[in-house]
Amino acid sequence: MTSSVRRLDTDVEVPPEAYDDRIVDLDFHVNPMEDELMSYVEDDRARDKLTTEFGSTPVMGKWDAAYAIKEGNEGLYTQGRAEHAEDVHEACEMLAVDEPIVNPGINNLNLQHHPVLKNAVCQAANDYMLDNFVDEGIYTSMMLPKWDPEYAVEELDRVGEEDGVVAAYSWFDPKVPWGNEQFDPVFEKLVELDFPLMLHGSLSYWPQHSYIGDDMLTWTEILGFDWPIHGMVNVINMIMRGVFDRFPDLNVVIQEAGHWWVPFLRYRMDEFYEMHPDDIQITPRKMESGEKYLNQAPSEYLKDNFYLCTQPFALPRNSGEASKMLDLSFAEEMFVYSSDWPHQTLDPPTWFYTSRAFSDDEDLRNAVLHGNADEILNI
Amino acid sequence: MSSENVTVDDAFTKVATTEEIPQGTGIGVDVDGIEIAVYNVEGEFYAISNRCAHQRAPLCKAGDKKINAEHTWTDTRGGVNEESCTVSCPWHLWEWDLETGEHEASGQRIGTFDTHVEDQDVYVRI
Numbered sequence: 001m002t003s004s005v006r007r008l009d010t011d012v013e014v015p016p017e018a019y020d021d022r023i024v025d026l027d028f029h030v031n032p033m034e035d036e037l038m039s040y041v042e043d044d045r046a047r048d049k050l051t052t053e054f055g056s057t058p059v060m061g062k063w064d065a066a067y068a069i070k071e072g073n074e075g076l077y078t079q080g081r082a083e084h085a086e087d088v089h090e091a092c093e094m095l096a097v098d099e100p101i102v103n104p105g106i107n108n109l110n111l112q113h114h115p116v117l118k119n120a121v122c123q124a125a126n127d128y129m130l131d132n133f134v135d136e137g138i139y140t141s142m143m144l145p146k147w148d149p150e151y152a153v154e155e156l157d158r159v160g161e162e163d164g165v166v167a168a169y170s171w172f173d174p175k176v177p178w179g180n181e182q183f184d185p186v187f188e189k190l191v192e193l194d195f196p197l198m199l200h201g202s203l204s205y206w207p208q209h210s211y212i213g214d215d216m217l218t219w220t221e222i223l224g225f226d227w228p229i230h231g232m233v234n235v236i237n238m239i240m241r242g243v244f245d246r247f248p249d250l251n252v253v254i255q256e257a258g259h260w261w262v263p264f265l266r267y268r269m270d271e272f273y274e275m276h277p278d279d280i281q282i283t284p285r286k287m288e289s290g291e292k293y294l295n296q297a298p299s300e301y302l303k304d305n306f307y308l309c310t311q312p313f314a315l316p317r318n319s320g321e322a323s324k325m326l327d328l329s330f331a332e333e334m335f336v337y338s339s340d341w342p343h344q345t346l347d348p349p350t351w352f353y354t355s356r357a358f359s360d361d362e363d364l365r366n367a368v369l370h371g372n373a374d375e376i377l378n379i
Numbered sequence: 380m381s382s383e384n385v386t387v388d389d390a391f392t393k394v395a396t397t398e399e400i401p402q403g404t405g406i407g408v409d410v411d412g413i414e415i416a417v418y419n420v421e422g423e424f425y426a427i428s429n430r431c432a433h434q435r436a437p438l439c440k441a442g443d444k445k446i447n448a449e450h451t452w453t454d455t456r457g458g459v460n461e462e463s464c465t466v467s468c469p470w471h472l473w474e475w476d477l478e479t480g481e482h483e484a485s486g487q488r489i490g491t492f493d494t495h496v497e498d499q500d501v502y503v504r505i
């Protein structure tokens with residue numbers, strides 16, 4: 001008997017059915033080279049300081065993925081480094097991603113020391129994104145400087161109207177959660193532009209700057225669980241401080257904070273709030289409006305105003321269990337696919353074709369792969 | 380792993396010539412619907428299932444050059460480690476033992492296949 005032998009197509013890495021679906025990727029990092037980024041800094045004085053031999057101020061993490069991978073392999077650029085539009089196209093072709101929403105992945109900027117230099121880098125990053133991605137037809141999530149809400153509004157004014165800029169990219173952290181009233185002018189502008197606020201985990205708060213993380217010794221604890229705790233804290237803070245009663249149209253996307261905690265939050269928030277509702281009236285926004293309570297149950301805001309990136313999906317192998325988890329987690333309303341290219345936690349869109357939880361439920365698959373993203377992005 | 384003193388019969392299928400798989404690299408083939416990755420480790424040929432048990436990445440892509448590799452710490456997406464006779468997956472770097480098909484940390488295993496080289500041709504036993 002003769003066997004049939006065929007060399008495998010080397011350009012396709014995901015199940016072929018993925019190419020039949022429209023896939024929007026809400027977390028695709030591009031990484032400018034420092035020299036190129038610095039050439040976009042407009043202020044000569046800031047550029048001068050940023051390009052000394054010391055560069056930007058050093059922010060050392062205590063730990064790195066490299067210690068947790070054989071051969072000290074790198075976690076940050078496991079797949080490569082996208083610097084220009086053609087790099088993004090090449091990576092997306094392999095993953096069957098149709099619409100990457102790219103962001104400038106300078107995730108340690110938030111913790112840099114000097115606010116003027118940080119703003120200069122933010123301006124440069126946004127101009128770099130305009131030149132290299134927006135102008136090349138790739139949808140972009142512009143950088144939003146969390147450390148300076150006034151400048152954040154200025155950047156939104158300056159860059160937000162550009163066609164192809166479709167969202168604002170910033171970070172969640174445990175220090176100043178986003179429920180704080182100082183961000184109201186930013187929220188107002190985001191709603192005006194109809195931009196979702198994308199909040200990503202940040203290198204800046206690993207673990208040395210967070211009490212939660214002080215004695216964590218492994219990458220599993222640090223990356224796997226420090227961020228979700230910070231993510232949850234931010235979500236609850238925004239809900240309980242009445243952000244969405246004031247800005248009901250604000251959409252927030254949480255990136256890389258996990259997603260299976262939705263059932264925990266939805267039941268626990270409601271239980272605690274209904275039992276202890278009387279301090280809501282003295283939160284600053286409620287003090288100002290004179291309202292006594294939230295307009296709806298906390299879990300309703302979770303479902304209406306938040307979207308969670310799915311990377312890494314970590315779907316249970318048993319499809320019955322997976323379906324139940326997806327259902328309890330409001331996946332059809334809240335989950336948005338993200339690859340996190342090029343990091344080691346990359347999540348190619350395989351689950352949608354290998355688990356019956358998705359292959360048997362087209363509505364759910366479409367919602368996660370593109371429907372929910374289409375709902376919040378003007379693309 | 381290469382078997383010695385075998386008769387190349389119907390169970391063995393020619394998948395490549397030795398030249399087509401340079402040392403330290405691998406290729407992917409589909410033999411009667413079974414996807415197999417075949418690697419050259421210091422001149423010895425090893426064949427394992429092409430699909431990583433973690434999330435089904437094609438293991439034959441291990442060792443591919445990264446996009447803008449010169450601006451990253453390491454050049455390739457995973458790859459063959461000849462010293463330890465392993466291959467690390469191009470997506471999340473799980474390391475698979477080419478002799479046993481085992482990923483030590485999880486205890487998971489994928490299929491391995493006997494190989495044989497004759498007259499510069501590489502055969503795999505299905």
Ligand code: FES
Nearest residue numbers: 431433434468471
């Ligand atoms: S798919 Fe191979 S390590 Fe994840």
